[in-house]
Amino acid sequence: MTSAGALAPATAGEDVRLTRTAQPAVIVIFGATGDLTQRKLVPGLYGLATQQLLPPETAVIGVARRDIPDDEFRAQMRAGVEAHGRFPIDEDVWEGFARRLRYLSAPFDDRRGFELLRAMLEEEDRRRGTRGNRLFYLATAPEFFPVIAESLGAVGLADEGHGTERFARLVVEKPFGHDLGSSRRLNTRLGAVFRERQVYRIDHYLGKETVQNLLVLRFGNAIFEPIWNRRYVDHVQITVSEELGVGSRGGYYDTSGALLDIVQNHMLQVLSIVAMEPPARFESRDVRDEKVKVLRAIEPFDAASVARDAVRGQYAPGWIAGERVPGYREEKGVDPGSNTDTFVAMRVMVDNWRWSGTPFYLRTGKRLPRRATEVAIQFKQAPHLPFASSAVESGAPNLLILRIQPDEGASLRFLAKVPGPQIDLRAVSMDFTYGNAFLRGSPEAYERLLLDALLGDSTLFARWDEVERAWEIMQGLIEIWSSEPGPYPNYEAGSWGPEAADALMARDDREWRRL
Amino acid sequence: MTTVAPDPPVAAWDGVGVSIAQVLDRLAAQRRPEDGGPPLNLAGVLNLIVPVPDAGELEAMRTVIEGLAGHQPSRAVLLVESDSGEGIDATVSTSCRWSGGHASVCVELVVMSLHGEGRAGDASAIQPLLRSDLPTVLWWPDTPDPSPDGPLARMAPLADRIVTEAGRAPEGAQAVSRLAAWVPGAPGAVTDLAWAAITPWRRLIAQMIDIGEIASPDSGPVRAVITHPGAGPTAEALLLAGWLGDLARDRLEVSLRGGSGEVAVLGLEIHLPARHQRIAIERMPDRQAATVCVTQPGHDGRGRALPLPAFDRGRLLAGELELQRRDHAFERALPFAAEVAHR
Numbered sequence: 001m002t003s004a005g006a007l008a009p010a011t012a013g014e015d016v017r018l019t020r021t022a023q024p025a026v027i028v029i030f031g032a033t034g035d036l037t038q039r040k041l042v043p044g045l046y047g048l049a050t051q052q053l054l055p056p057e058t059a060v061i062g063v064a065r066r067d068i069p070d071d072e073f074r075a076q077m078r079a080g081v082e083a084h085g086r087f088p089i090d091e092d093v094w095e096g097f098a099r100r101l102r103y104l105s106a107p108f109d110d111r112r113g114f115e116l117l118r119a120m121l122e123e124e125d126r127r128r129g130t131r132g133n134r135l136f137y138l139a140t141a142p143e144f145f146p147v148i149a150e151s152l153g154a155v156g157l158a159d160e161g162h163g164t165e166r167f168a169r170l171v172v173e174k175p176f177g178h179d180l181g182s183s184r185r186l187n188t189r190l191g192a193v194f195r196e197r198q199v200y201r202i203d204h205y206l207g208k209e210t211v212q213n214l215l216v217l218r219f220g221n222a223i224f225e226p227i228w229n230r231r232y233v234d235h236v237q238i239t240v241s242e243e244l245g246v247g248s249r250g251g252y253y254d255t256s257g258a259l260l261d262i263v264q265n266h267m268l269q270v271l272s273i274v275a276m277e278p279p280a281r282f283e284s285r286d287v288r289d290e291k292v293k294v295l296r297a298i299e300p301f302d303a304a305s306v307a308r309d310a311v312r313g314q315y316a317p318g319w320i321a322g323e324r325v326p327g328y329r330e331e332k333g334v335d336p337g338s339n340t341d342t343f344v345a346m347r348v349m350v351d352n353w354r355w356s357g358t359p360f361y362l363r364t365g366k367r368l369p370r371r372a373t374e375v376a377i378q379f380k381q382a383p384h385l386p387f388a389s390s391a392v393e394s395g396a397p398n399l400l401i402l403r404i405q406p407d408e409g410a411s412l413r414f415l416a417k418v419p420g421p422q423i424d425l426r427a428v429s430m431d432f433t434y435g436n437a438f439l440r441g442s443p444e445a446y447e448r449l450l451l452d453a454l455l456g457d458s459t460l461f462a463r464w465d466e467v468e469r470a471w472e473i474m475q476g477l478i479e480i481w482s483s484e485p486g487p488y489p490n491y492e493a494g495s496w497g498p499e500a501a502d503a504l505m506a507r508d509d510r511e512w513r514r515l
Numbered sequence: 516m517t518t519v520a521p522d523p524p525v526a527a528w529d530g531v532g533v534s535i536a537q538v539l540d541r542l543a544a545q546r547r548p549e550d551g552g553p554p555l556n557l558a559g560v561l562n563l564i565v566p567v568p569d570a571g572e573l574e575a576m577r578t579v580i581e582g583l584a585g586h587q588p589s590r591a592v593l594l595v596e597s598d599s600g601e602g603i604d605a606t607v608s609t610s611c612r613w614s615g616g617h618a619s620v621c622v623e624l625v626v627m628s629l630h631g632e633g634r635a636g637d638a639s640a641i642q643p644l645l646r647s648d649l650p651t652v653l654w655w656p657d658t659p660d661p662s663p664d665g666p667l668a669r670m671a672p673l674a675d676r677i678v679t680e681a682g683r684a685p686e687g688a689q690a691v692s693r694l695a696a697w698v699p700g701a702p703g704a705v706t707d708l709a710w711a712a713i714t715p716w717r718r719l720i721a722q723m724i725d726i727g728e729i730a731s732p733d734s735g736p737v738r739a740v741i742t743h744p745g746a747g748p749t750a751e752a753l754l755l756a757g758w759l760g761d762l763a764r765d766r767l768e769v770s771l772r773g774g775s776g777e778v779a780v781l782g783l784e785i786h787l788p789a790r791h792q793r794i795a796i797e798r799m800p801d802r803q804a805a806t807v808c809v810t811q812p813g814h815d816g817r818g819r820a821l822p823l824p825a826f827d828r829g830r831l832l833a834g835e836l837e838l839q840r841r842d843h844a845f846e847r848a849l850p851f852a853a854e855v856a857h858r
Contacts, residue, residue, distance in 0.1 A: 319638070322633050322637070324635075369642040401647075429649075515647050
C-alpha cells in the first residue's frame with residue numbers, strides 16, 4: 001500500500017470531483033433589456049450559479065438605454081429564467097444571484113454612462129472582491145459594437161494592466177460585420193482597444209454539446225478517423241432548417257438573410273470541425289489553427305462558382321404544421337420588394353489531401369417543413385454486393401448522422417438482413433441519443449460559452465483569422481447576390497426549398513436527405 | 516408470420532385545438548417513464564401515414580395498425596378530415612413491449628383531425644411528425660385519387676412507398692384502370708393490397724406448374740378462365756389476369772366469369788394446349804384451402820386439397836410493409852390488368 005505521504009498533493013485539475021472554477025468577475029451585459037439577455041444570457045448565468053459553477057462573488061450589471069430600477073430589471077430577468085431556464089427557480093439560489101444583479105441606464109454612445117459604469121465596477125470590486133475582472137458582453141445591435149468598445153477603452157476599462165492577473169474580456173455576438181470590408185473595419189476598431197486574446201467572438205453553435213461531441217467522436221475513437229476522408233466518404237450534407245419564419249426579427253433579418261445569418265458563421269464553423277485535421281491538443285490555439293486551415297482550403301466564390309454551386313431562395317406563402325403562413329415579403333418589417341435570401345444551398349469543395357473531390361453540401365432555410373440541424377456523412381457504396389440484384393435494390397450507403405438539434409445525438413445507418421428465408425437487405429440504424437445515454441441534461445450552449453469566457457478558454461470561440469477567412473470565402477457570393485435581384489419568391493413555405501437546390505444535387509447524381 | 520396484439524397503450528392524450536409542436540412534445544413525454552428513468556427506446560422501423568376515408572372506419576384502421584406492433588413497429592399518423600370546425604385535434608397513444616428485459620415503445624399512434632380549411636395543409640401537419648431516417652409508407656385505403664391538388668397528391672411526396680387498396684372500390688374494372696393510369700407518375704414505389712391478396716394464388720400456381728412454361732413463346736397459346744364473385748370482375752381477378760398477361764403476353768386468351776361466393780377470386784383454370792397441360796384451382800368455401808387439379812402428359816391428375824390462405828387486411832398490410840423494394844412484377848402486371856378491364 002502506498003502511504004498517503006508518497007502522493008503528490010492534488011490540484012483542482014486532477015480532482016475528479018472539482019470542476020473548473022472561474023475567477024470572480026463582474027459581467028457587464030450591454031443590451032440588457034433585449035431578447036438575448038432575457039432568453040439566453042441570464043438564464044445561462046443562473047444555470048451556472050445553480051450548479052455552483054459561478055463564484056459567489058460574481059456580479060452582473062445590465063446596461064441599456066431604458067430607465068428602469070434594479071428591482072424591475074431583476075423581475076424581468078427572473079421571468080426570463082422561469083420561461084427559458086434549464087433549471088427551475090430555487091429561491092435560495094435566486095436570492096443570492098439577484099442580489100448581485102444590477103442595472104445601469106446609459107446610452108451606448110454617451111461617455112458619461114461609461115464613467116458611471118466604471119464607478120459601479122470599482123464599487124463592486126470593493127464590495128464583492130471581484131478583483132478588477134470584467135467580462136463585457138455585447139448583446140446589442142451591431143452598430144454599437146465599436147462604439148461600446150471605444151468607450152470602454154476611453155474610460156480605461158479595456159486595460160488589463162501590466163503584471164496583474166486581472167482580466168478584461170469582450171464577448172462579441174454576431175454579426176461580425178456584414179461583408180469582408182465591414183468585418184475588417186470592425187476588427188480594426190475593436191483591435192485598437194482590445195487585444196485579440198481579449199476578444200471572444202461567440203458562435204453559439206460551438207457551444208452545443210453535439211458539435212463538441214463531433215470532436216470527441218472523431219478524435220476520441222479509433223474507428224472513425226481512418227475512414228474520415230475522400231476514399232470512404234462520398235459527400236457530407238450539413239442542414240440547418242427552421243420551420244419558423246422571421247417572426248419579430250423581420251427588420252433585422254431583411255438586412256441580413258440566410259447567407260449572413262447562418263451560412264457564413266455557423267455552418268462554416270461546423271464544416272471546419274467536420275473537416276479539420278486532428279489537433280495535437282484540445283486547446284484553443286491548436287483547435288483554431290486546424291479549423292482555419294480547412295477554411296483556407298476552400299476556394300472563395302467567384303462569378304462562375306456562384307452560378308454553378310450556389311442557390312438562393314425566398315419563401316412564398318404556404319403551409320407549415322397545418323397552418324397557413326404568409327410569404328416572406330408579407331412579413332412584418334420586411335420590404336415588400338425584398339431581395340433577401342431566406343434559403344441558401346451550396347456545394348463547397350475543401351481542396352486538401354484529405355477531402356479533394358468530396359463535396360460538402362450546405363443548406364439552410366426558413367419556413368422549411370421541420371426544424372433540424374444535422375451533419376450527415378454519407379459513405380461510399382460497398383464496392384461489390386454479392387447478393388441477388390433484387391435483394392440490393394433497397395440498399396443504401398452507410399450514413400453517419402450527427403443531430404445537433406433537436407434530439408441531440410448520433411446514428412449510424414447500415415444494411416441488415418430482413419429475417420426470413422431469403423436474402424433481403426434493409427437499412428437499419430444504430431442510435432445514440434443524449435437523453436437516453438446520459439440522464440443529466442446537456443448544458444445550454446450559452447451556459448457553456450459564458451463559463452469558458454470567464455475561464456479564459458477561447459477554444460470554442462472564433463478567432464479573427466477564422467472569421468476573416470469565412471468572409472473572404474463568401475465575399476463574391478455576397479457581392480453578386482446583393483447586386484442582382486433573386487428569382488423571388490421561389491419556394492413555398494413548407495417545402496424543402498427551390499427546385500434549383502434539388503437540381504444542384506441531381507447534377508452530381510445525389511439528393512438531399514429527407515428529414 | 517402472425518399478427519400479435521400489442522400490450523395495451525401505456526398512455527393516451529387527447530388535445531383539442533392543438534399545434535403540431537404540442538403533439539411532438541406529447542410524443543416525447545410519453546416516452547419518459549413515470550419513475551424518472553431514462554426514456555424508453557423507440558423500436559420503430561417505419562413511419563406510416565394513414566388517411567382515414569370516413570370517421571366510422573377509424574377504429575378498424577387503428578386496430579389494424581396496433582396489430583402490426585410485433586413486427587412492424589411504427590410511428591403512425593391517422594388523418595381524419597372534417598368540413599366542420601377549425602384547427603387541429605389530436606389523440607396520441609403509445610404502446611410498449613417488453614423485449615430482452617427492456618420496455619420499448621413500438622407503436623406511436625397519432626390520430627389527427629383536421630377541420631375546415633386546415634385540411635389543405637394536411638401534408639404540412641404530417642411531415643414534422645415523421646421520424647427522420649425511417650422509411651415512410653402511405654396507406655391509401657382506396658383506389659388512387661388522380662386529382663392533381665387532392666390529398667393524395669399532397670401526401671404522396673412524403674412517402675417512399677404507397678400502398679393502395681383497389682379491392683375496396685365497388686367496381687374492380689374502374690379501380691384497376693385508375694390504378695394503372697396513376698402508378699407510372701407516382702412519386703414513390705406503389706403496391707396494392709388486392710395484388711398482395713393474390714400472392715397465395717400465384718404461389719400455388721408456381722408450385723403446381725412451371726411458370727417458365729407459361730412465359731415461354733414455345734408453349735403456344737395460354738388459355739385462362741378466372742372466376743370472380745358477382746357480375747363484374749374484382750380488382751384481384753383482374754390483377755391475376757394481368758400477371759398471366761405479363762407472363763404470356765399476346766399468347767394469353769383470358770376470360771373472366773362471374774360466380775357465387777364471398778372471396779375476391781373463386782377459381783382459376785389455365786390451359787396450355789400445345790403442352791397438353793391444364794391446372795384447375797377452385798377455392799373451397801369457408802376454408803383456407805383450394806381443390807387443385809393438374810393434368811399433364813402421363814399424369815391425369817385428381818383433385819386434391821391444398822392450402823390457399825386468404826389473409827385479412829392487417830396481415831396483407833403487414834406483408835406490404837415488410838417489402839421495401841419496388842414490386843416490378845406488380846408494375847408489369849398492371850397495364851395488362853387494365854387492358855383486360857377495358858374489354
